[in-house]
Amino acid sequence: MSSPQPSSILPTYARSNLVFERGEGAWLITGDGRRVLDFGAGIAVNALGHAHPHLVEALTSQAQKVWHISNLYQNPEGERLAKRLTDATFADLVFFSNSGAEALEASIKMARKYHSANGQPERYRIITFEGAFHGRTLATIAAGGQKKYLDGFGPKVEGFDQVPFGDDAALKAAIGPETGAILIEPVQGEGGIRPVPTERLRALRQLCDDRGLLLVFDEVQTGVGRTGKLFAHEWAGISPDIMAVAKGIGGGFPMGACLATAEAAKGMTAGTHGTTFGGNPLAMAVGNAVLDVVLAPGFLEHVQQMGLLLKQRLAELKDRHPAVIAEIRGQALMVGIRTHIPNTDLAKAAENEDLLLITAGDNVVRLLPPLIIGEAEVAEAVGRIDRACQKLEDEMRQPLKGAAE
Missing domain, CATH: 3.40.640.10 (Type I PLP-dependent aspartate aminotransferase-like (Major domain))
Structure with missing residues (x-):
């Protein structure tokens, strides 16, 4: 495989290798059909998702x-x-x-x-x-x-x-x-x-x-x-x-x-x-x-409901993965997961599960999904974070297993 051509863009960003071709609601799709759940929303920009x-x-x-x-x-x-x-x-x-x-x-x-x-x-x-x-x-x-x-x-x-x-x-x-x-x-x-x-x-x-x-x-x-x-x-x-x-x-x-x-x-x-x-x-x-x-009737109430559901489900993950998750914080659909491990590790593990999250200060990973998300997207995102946390915990145990042997 030939090496990629050097970019002419000023290198002020450490970009992921993901390349998206189009978006649908809370999802982004790559050229080869990979579907990625977007809980970053372009850093809280795509409030109504993609291609609304x-x-x-x-x-x-x-x-x-x-x-x-x-x-x-x-x-x-x-x-x-x-x-x-x-x-x-x-x-x-x-x-x-x-x-x-x-x-x-x-x-x-x-x-x-x-x-x-x-x-x-x-x-x-x-x-x-x-x-x-x-x-x-x-x-x-x-x-x-x-x-x-x-x-x-x-x-x-x-x-x-x-x-x-x-x-x-x-x-x-x-x-x-x-x-x-x-x-x-x-x-x-x-x-x-x-x-x-x-x-x-x-x-x-x-x-x-x-x-x-x-x-x-x-x-x-x-x-x-x-x-x-x-x-x-x-x-x-x-x-x-x-x-x-x-x-x-x-x-x-x-x-x-x-x-x-x-x-x-x-x-x-x-x-x-x-x-x-x-x-x-x-x-x-x-x-x-x-x-x-x-401003349509019921929209902000929907945001509040989805935010409450998301925080409740993440609180359950905190109990299930105490080695990874230290705290859940935030308001409605502006949620942070403070981690015991480097926040970049959780963000990368989530990306490997086809979920986009964003890091922030205080060792926090941000969840900033489109405001149009429903219960199905919340459940899907939490499931992917669950799998990401489980894999991180498995990796943490591997050196201990090798030492015991």
């Missing part, structure tokens, strides 16, 4: 009309999507982007501009939390604060003060005269599926109100139904001032959004921010199609 007919129809229909017009002209589909998002959330205004990192950049700029517009430009600093992930731009890696993403990229962008996750005393001590906002994920995704307790989110809202700070939520991974509500912060009964959204809102099409109250956005006047591709007609058509499905 309503999304396909919306995209192909728009593609026959106009693809791109820029933001110099009116965009009715964009106006419609923005109105639906503001009607369904705390927000008054929406800025559309192409990705989560861009939505976070807009959020950061908005928070700084708010205080500048209030005559306090010195209040530009933002408090963030250990374990956070907010994107890969220079500003968002500074916000996330993780050394592995910062190394080698020169001076860290100024203006971010990181505190330990869940340390209220450290949080309060970090607030100074230059502090303008607090930025947090309601559930840390890359950080290991670590939910922020409801009472802590409420306390953050009160703290921001008391200190004149803006509360910014990163709901790039948690949003658009992933936790069983349209957005995860709804479980706490509070609202942010600014929120970054992406991933699921495009159902697989590149799209992000920064949502805000009119007060928080008051500094963002004409010319203060922009994007060439953000809010293009293709993305807006798909975004509206996603909301058609996610």
Whole structure:
């Protein structure tokens, strides 16, 4: 067999050898017919699975009309999507982007501009939390604060003060005269599926109100139904001032959004921010199609039910495979398995069982299936994880058997 040709793609990803030709719902199919159950959903992006007919129809229909017009002209589909998002959330205004990192950049700029517009430009600093992930731009890696993403990229962008996750005393001590906002994920995704307790989110809202700070939520991974509500912060009964959204809102099409109250956005006047591709007609058509499905009666209840079933079945696996599984955590269909072994071992063993999972921080493997999954897919995924765990345990016993002989 001839060796594969070297890739011309920048080698910033350690890619699997899997090559998928098409997808159907929660399944991906290779060229040779191998069917793989997708419980990664493109890192929580394919919220409605693969080739969802309503999304396909919306995209192909728009593609026959106009693809791109820029933001110099009116965009009715964009106006419609923005109105639906503001009607369904705390927000008054929406800025559309192409990705989560861009939505976070807009959020950061908005928070700084708010205080500048209030005559306090010195209040530009933002408090963030250990374990956070907010994107890969220079500003968002500074916000996330993780050394592995910062190394080698020169001076860290100024203006971010990181505190330990869940340390209220450290949080309060970090607030100074230059502090303008607090930025947090309601559930840390890359950080290991670590939910922020409801009472802590409420306390953050009160703290921001008391200190004149803006509360910014990163709901790039948690949003658009992933936790069983349209957005995860709804479980706490509070609202942010600014929120970054992406991933699921495009159902697989590149799209992000920064949502805000009119007060928080008051500094963002004409010319203060922009994007060439953000809010293009293709993305807006798909975004509206996603909301058609996610906001339909009973859909979020289905997500909650499948999430409960998945966690119950995984809890049974924890009891059956204590040498592999340490903890099950998460909310609805954003679930983490913390492992005793390297999380990469479980992810690879699952892939060998034709199941896609994704690793995260804190030695966690993430399960982020399409929100459309049913009981059959849950049972299938749990069965494949069961087999993967059993094979890993068998491998662990082999050296002991050899030593005994």
